[in-house]
Amino acid sequence: MTSGRYPRILAEEIFKRRIFWNKALKSLCEQNACEFDLSFERGGVLKDRLDSLQQKIKDTWLANTKNNALASQDRIYRLLDHSVRSLDLTAKSQKASMFVLGWVCRARGDLLQLNGRPHSSDDGDGLSQACSLCNSGEKENMMHFLADCQVLGEFRMANFGSSRLSHEMVLSIMNGLNWLPLAKFCSAAWAYRSELVSHFNWDRS
């Protein structure tokens, strides 16, 4: 852009006075340990610096998000092998069907709306975190759903050959030992749970 254009004049004034977006950029550079050396005179350098800043922001966000996720208590994904990629949206072909991958993502990401949820307690909101299906009084989290709940035993038997699973076995399955039975179990057991809570039982939703 030529030097006489209004947007250029405006941008240069903002740059000189260190205000508005320039101030925000400086702050972002400091937060992400990037050199704040932005200049209108060196267009190529400016683009490289902004690209580098963008990449650092992305990396920092990803690292912080991962740390927060792994620090959260009572979530099954803390225990999983994180080198496993259940779904790679950039891959040209997937090894498993979308039915399987969808359920694997939900199971590994702890995304089912079970009663046991982080940052809530039985006392806090008056709603129980106990399992909706069995009378064990156990917190209904992903491990209880996959491994322990007695009401779902027949679905485990049909898909895994056992009515209960050890927690180690659940982690092995989630880490890719056998995803098809996992998807079939989750699909059938989740439908059964939905049917029960819509007619006979209760849940927190």
Ligand SMILES: [Zn+2]
């Ligand atoms: Zn249960």
